[in-house]
Amino acid sequence: MKNSVELIGHYGSDQIIACSAWTSTSRELTEEKKSRIPKLIQMLWSDGHETPFEKGSVHFLVNCDIASHIHLLKHRISSLNAESARYKELKDDKFYLPEDWNAKWINRLEIHTCRADFLYHLCLEELTPILGRKRAKESARYFKTYNSQIQSDIMFNMRSFANFLKLRDSDHAQKEIQDIARQMIDLVKNIEGNPFEHTIKAWGY
Ligand SMILES: Cc1cc2nc3c(=O)[nH]c(=O)nc-3n(C[C@H](O)[C@H](O)[C@H](O)COP(=O)(O)OP(=O)(O)OC[C@H]3O[C@@H](n4cnc5c(N)ncnc54)[C@H](O)[C@@H]3O)c2cc1C
Structure with missing residues (x-):
């Protein structure tokens, strides 16, 4: 986007x-x-x-x-x-791709971001029963990338x-x-x- x-x-x-x-x-x-x-x-x-x-x-x-x-x-x-990933799960997985990059690197960044977002949601889900939703949410965001x-x-x-x-x-x-x-x-x-x-x-x- x-x-x-x-x-x-x-x-x-x-x-x-x-x-x-x-x-x-x-x-x-x-x-x-x-x-x-x-x-x-x-x-x-x-x-x-x-x-x-x-x-x-x-x-x-x-x-x-x-x-x-x-x-x-x-x-x-x-x-x-x-908007705070500490207080809510960022469900939309919105991310930015630089418009001046070539197709190869746009593709790589997109794959990397999607994988990071996948891990973000998985981490939140799997750590919630262990740490509680509040702590799982605020720390799972370490998977979010700079382009989120x-x-x-x-x-x-x-x-x-x-x-x-x-x-x-x-x-x-x-x-x-x-x-x-x-x-x-x-x-x-x-x-x-x-x-x-x-x-x-x-x-x-
Ligand atoms: C090209 C560029 C590169 C940058 N690189 C870096 C970087 O590598 N690392 C980094 O941390 N930041 C970096 N910055 C951010 C920069 O240091 C400023 O924090 C940011 O631009 C905000 O500027 P400001 O302080 O003028 O704005 P505001 O914080 O909005 O302040 C507005 C004005 O109020 C006055 N003012 C505000 N607070 C004080 C105060 N405490 N004492 C005296 N006067 C005050 C000043 O006149 C100031 O210009 C960079 C910014 C630019 C544009």
């Missing part, structure tokens, strides 16, 4: 971010002030006045391989919850989302997390009404 991203929620807009910055003077909005929002957003970002961007947020559901999930977890300024896919729910504020994109929508990052970052920014660009239009532009998108 391909890794996938869904945008499940968002809060705020360029206007909310601008008003947060204008709290230092007056939040009262006039049409003239509204027309200054694009320039203000650009100036806040380029001057490093980044806290107003924390007033917007984006929330995603991500289905991805465990290696990419670890990359997501590294971003401490986010909120992440994930799990679902996570991750939310960023717009300041930490910019940091995530800078680091992960980059050629220095692993291809799979780059793909996830690009799916995320495309989803945000396509929110109806484009509420973060000028914020995203200020980031260079």
Whole structure:
């Protein structure tokens, strides 16, 4: 299965971010002030006045391989919850196969993953009467491979989302997390009404 991203929620807009910055003077909005929002957003970002961007947020559901999930977890300024093989048996055996590999190695990884999944379920079944289901579940997962896919729910504020994109929508990052970052920014660009239009532009998108 391909890794996938869904945008499940968002809060705020360029206007909310601008008003947060204008709290230092007056939040009262006039049409003239509204027309200054694009320039203000650009100036806040380029001057490093980044806290107003924390007033917007984006929330995603991500289905991805465990290696990419670890990359997501590294971003401490986010909120992440994930499907847990400690609490439930991963029955679906979802896994990712790199799209740029040749057929020979895709085939080998697929065989290896299927065998690992077979052992995962067998280990869980045979160790349950000995260790109890709780311990059997949490330890049988050692058979799961790095390309096993799990679902996570991750939310960023717009300041930490910019940091995530800078680091992960980059050629220095692993291809799979780059793909996830690009799916995320495309989803945000396509929110109806484009509420973060000028914020995203200020980031260079
Ligand atoms: C190309 C690449 C290679 C990497 N290789 C490795 C690797 O080999 N091993 C590895 O362990 N990780 C690796 N990482 C992960 C990396 O070290 C970061 O953990 C990850 O990118 C999260 O970045 P961050 O700290 O900026 O994000 P967040 O944790 O989301 O933090 C956001 C920002 O908040 C501030 N902040 C957060 N916490 C603190 C703090 N405690 N003190 C001060 N400021 C803070 C910083 O300004 C930070 O940029 C790699 C990342 C990339 C992009």
